[in-house]
Amino acid sequence: MENSTPLSYKGAGVDIEAGDEASSRAFMAARSTYRPEIIEKSGVVLFDARFQNYRHPMLIGGSDGVGTKLKIAFMTGRHNTVGIDLVAMCVNDLIRRGAEPLVFLPYFATGKLNTEVAEQVSEGVAEGCRRANCSIVGGETAEMPGFYAPGEYDMAGSCFGVVENDGIITGESIQPGDIILGLASSGLHSNGYSLARRAILPHYALEDTPSELNGQSLASALLEPTRIYVKSVLAVLKTGAVINGLAHITGSGFRKLYKIIPKELSARIDSESWTIPPIFKLIQAAGNVEQAEMFNTFNMGIGFAAVVPASDATAISALFAQHGEIAYQIGVIEKR
Incomplete structure (x- = not known):
């Protein structure tokens, strides 16, 4: 043809x-x-x-x-x-x-x-x-x-x-009693958006400014870029600080810690040891999402974690603070 x-x-x-x-x-x-x-x-x-x-x-x-x-x-x-x-x-x-x-x-x-x-x-x-x-x-x-x-x-x-x-940091040197330091995230980062959209968008328009967000638009909160931890983490490592394990807290939340923790150990996280950003609370309320589901999906305000000896935890937290990070002592390593 x-x-x-x-x-x-x-x-x-x-x-x-x-x-x-x-x-x-x-x-x-x-x-x-x-x-x-x-x-x-x-x-x-x-x-x-x-x-x-x-x-x-x-x-x-x-x-x-x-x-x-x-x-x-x-x-x-x-x-x-x-x-x-x-x-x-x-x-x-x-x-x-x-x-x-x-x-x-x-x-x-x-x-x-x-x-x-x-x-x-x-x-x-x-x-x-x-x-x-x-x-x-x-x-x-x-x-x-x-x-x-x-x-x-x-x-x-x-x-x-x-x-x-x-x-090379593998997590093999992690021991019971080590402290888990959590570095604050900038928001959702780049994970959990399928659930976030399903929870929020039926109730809010992206240009809305819910009171929970303190004047920030929903669009701005959802598009807040993922925090990059490269310079601060490398700066702390260059001081010779003892860091036994590092984890990028992304999809599936704190379950990422189990990629680095030896199988005979576990991580106990105190969810009240840091301030959870408002965007997560808004998602939970709008979508009636259970607390366990929130922690299994989102970073909940902690974007990166460092496992360090208990004796060094306060000093290493201060080092992260010197390089612009908000570091919380969020948990401890225990025997499984």
């Missing part, structure tokens, strides 16, 4: 020029993240991997995404913070092993590319990398017509870092 109109890639829904423009803008944002080890050669971004500050460097990597928090960005048209979330979810996972994040590679995919939206996302990714002292060295922007709903996109990222061989 003949087609009188010649087909083209653009006619099929892929705009190469828009893709080039988005990539160019992303590249300019990426340059603001370059560490001293970055070398550019004819458009190729390279990392000088001699690791002169390490005796026996070990590479470590990880990948993650932002999840359904993106739905809030789509609904509000605010896309400048989800890139920070993307970086945070990756780099916070690396530092729980004591690793220094070095390079980041983002992936952005959509049905029809909107260069302004893509630029907002790219600027967020760059801001996240600046907060983590991590360089964007590549990435991908994909336009896939018919694959995503109009106005929607998805994101993923990969991060690679380095850790001294004898400085």
Whole structure:
């Protein structure tokens, strides 16, 4: 069957020029993240991997995404913070092993590319990398017509870092009596949004300012970017502080501690030892969510945890405070 109109890639829904423009803008944002080890050669971004500050460097990597928090960005048209979330979810996972994040590679995919939206996302990714002292060295922007709903996109990222061989934190040295320090989160971070949306959106509009949020809009509370703990954790580790285990408290909440605690031990958490942010209480009340379900889904105000010897807990808490963290003594390690 003949087609009188010649087909083209653009006619099929892929705009190469828009893709080039988005990539160019992303590249300019990426340059603001370059560490001293970055070398550019004819458009190729390279990392000088001699690791002169390490005796026996070990590479470590990880990948993650932002999840359904993106739905809030789509609904509000605010896309400048989800890139920070993307970086945070990756780099916070690396530092729980004591690793220094070095390079980041983002992936952005959509049905029809909107260069302004893509630029907002790219600027967020760059801001996240600046907060983590991590360089964007590549990435991908994909336009896939018919694959995503109009106005929607998805994101993923990969991060690679380095850790001294004898400085890898595995949790194997955790002992009964160790204290669990919890570092305050900035809000929901990037987990539990399927439940959060189901609980809240039938009762509130995103532009509402519930009294529980002290004047903050619901949209702003839900889009508050994930806190990045890289600089503070690395600074504390460099002091020689004894940290037996680190955990990134994300989806499934404090169950993340069981990834690092030896099987013969358990963690006892005192849920009244820190102040739970208002957004969690609003979700619980609006959705009639049981307390156990809240703690099994959300970080509940603690985004990162450090397991330390009891004798050092107060001093290490003070070190975290010096580097901008609010650190609570939230629990103790016990025999199972």
